[in-house]
Amino acid sequence: MQQQTNYSPTSHRRLASVDALRGFDMFWIIGGESLFAPLLSLTGLGAFAWGQAQMQHSTWHGFTLYDLIFPLFIFLSGVTLGLANKTLRGQSPQLRQSAYKKAVKRLLILVGLGVLYNHGWGASVPPDLSExxxxxxxxxIGFAWFFAALIVWHCRPIAQYLIFAGILFGYWLLQLGLGDFSISGSINAAVDQCCLPGITYQGKPYDPEGLLSTLPAVANALAGVFAGRWLHLHGDRPGKLLKGLFLAGITLFALGWTWNLIYPVNKDLWTGSFALVTIGCSLLFLGCFYLFADIWKWRWFTTLFAVIGCNAILVYMASSLVNWTYTSKSLFGGIASVFSSADAGNLVIVIGVLTVQWIILHWLYRRKLFVSP
Structure with missing residues (x-):
C-alpha cells in the first residue's frame, strides 16, 4: 500500500491538466453556456440543439452536462489533496494546529463568499439574519473539501475507501428509509426545514446546497483524492495512469446508471447514483485533459483554459458581482449592430463577454497573481 507523506503547509504541486480542466469547467459558468442559443438560431444544426439542451439543469430526476459543473469542481478540489498526499498522523500538535487553522479559515471564507455571491444578506440594514x-x-465546496481533508489527514487509504463507500450507501439508506424522492417528501427537505438556518433557494422545501446533501458531495471530493493519489503514484507511467482513470470512470459511470434503476439520479438531492455518475464523468474528463495537457502538451489548449482555472474562485465571484454583458455591449455593441440578424449580434456580445474576462484573467495569469481562499 502506498504510504502518505507528512503534511507540509508550504508544499504544493500543480498539474497543467488540473488547472486546465478547472478552467474548462468554469468556462461554462462565465458565459460559455450562452454560445449555443445564437449558434442554433443561426445555423439550425442539431449539434447546437444538443448543446443548448445540455446547458440546462435537469428539472428533477435525470442528468445533463450542466449538472456536472458543480460536482466536477468539488472533485478537482479533492485531486489537489490527493496530489499532495499528506497526512497529519503522528505529527506534532503545533503542525496539526496550523493545518486546522488554515482549513477552518478557508471554510469560513468560502461560506462568507457564498453569502456574498447570492446577495443573501437580506433586505435591511442591519441585515435580518433569518432572511x-x-x-x-x-x-x-468548502465543506466537501474540509471534511475530505480531515479524512485524508487522519485516516489511512483503506479507511478512506471504506468511508467513501459508507457515505454513499448510508445516504441511500437514509433517503430510502426516512422519506421519498419527491420535492417535499424527501428527508433532505425535512432536515433543511428543521435545521438549516436562514432561507432556502427560491423558497423551496429543501435547499439544493442544503445540509444533508453535503454528505455525498464529500464522496465526490474523496473520489478526487483517490484520483490525485493515482496521478501522484503513476506520473512516470502515463499508459497505466490513463488506463486506470478511464477504466474507473467508465465503471463508476455505468454503476451510477445501474443504481439509477432503483435510486434515481438527482442533482438537487445529490443522490448516491448522481455522485457515481458525476465521479465517473469527472474521471473521464481528467483522463482526457491529462492526455492533452500533460502528455501531448497542447500548450495553446492548456493555456486557454488554465488562465481561467488558476483564478476560478475570482471569476466565479465576478460572474455574480460584475455586469459583464454591459461591459461587452459598451466595447462591442457597435460591431454587433452591424449585423442584420439579432442572433449574430447576440453572439458577438457573448464572445465579447468571454474575451474581456479572459484578457483580465490572462493579465493575472502572466503575473502569477492567483486568488484562492
Missing amino acids: IRYASVLAR
Whole structure:
C-alpha cells in the first residue's frame, strides 16, 4: 500500500491538466453556456440543439452536462489533496494546529463568499439574519473539501475507501428509509426545514446546497483524492495512469446508471447514483485533459483554459458581482449592430463577454497573481 507523506503547509504541486480542466469547467459558468442559443438560431444544426439542451439543469430526476459543473469542481478540489498526499498522523500538535487553522479559515471564507455571491444578506440594514441564505455552491465546496481533508489527514487509504463507500450507501439508506424522492417528501427537505438556518433557494422545501446533501458531495471530493493519489503514484507511467482513470470512470459511470434503476439520479438531492455518475464523468474528463495537457502538451489548449482555472474562485465571484454583458455591449455593441440578424449580434456580445474576462484573467495569469481562499 502506498504510504502518505507528512503534511507540509508550504508544499504544493500543480498539474497543467488540473488547472486546465478547472478552467474548462468554469468556462461554462462565465458565459460559455450562452454560445449555443445564437449558434442554433443561426445555423439550425442539431449539434447546437444538443448543446443548448445540455446547458440546462435537469428539472428533477435525470442528468445533463450542466449538472456536472458543480460536482466536477468539488472533485478537482479533492485531486489537489490527493496530489499532495499528506497526512497529519503522528505529527506534532503545533503542525496539526496550523493545518486546522488554515482549513477552518478557508471554510469560513468560502461560506462568507457564498453569502456574498447570492446577495443573501437580506433586505435591511442591519441585515435580518433569518432572511440570509447561508447555503451556497461555495459553502458546499468548502465543506466537501474540509471534511475530505480531515479524512485524508487522519485516516489511512483503506479507511478512506471504506468511508467513501459508507457515505454513499448510508445516504441511500437514509433517503430510502426516512422519506421519498419527491420535492417535499424527501428527508433532505425535512432536515433543511428543521435545521438549516436562514432561507432556502427560491423558497423551496429543501435547499439544493442544503445540509444533508453535503454528505455525498464529500464522496465526490474523496473520489478526487483517490484520483490525485493515482496521478501522484503513476506520473512516470502515463499508459497505466490513463488506463486506470478511464477504466474507473467508465465503471463508476455505468454503476451510477445501474443504481439509477432503483435510486434515481438527482442533482438537487445529490443522490448516491448522481455522485457515481458525476465521479465517473469527472474521471473521464481528467483522463482526457491529462492526455492533452500533460502528455501531448497542447500548450495553446492548456493555456486557454488554465488562465481561467488558476483564478476560478475570482471569476466565479465576478460572474455574480460584475455586469459583464454591459461591459461587452459598451466595447462591442457597435460591431454587433452591424449585423442584420439579432442572433449574430447576440453572439458577438457573448464572445465579447468571454474575451474581456479572459484578457483580465490572462493579465493575472502572466503575473502569477492567483486568488484562492
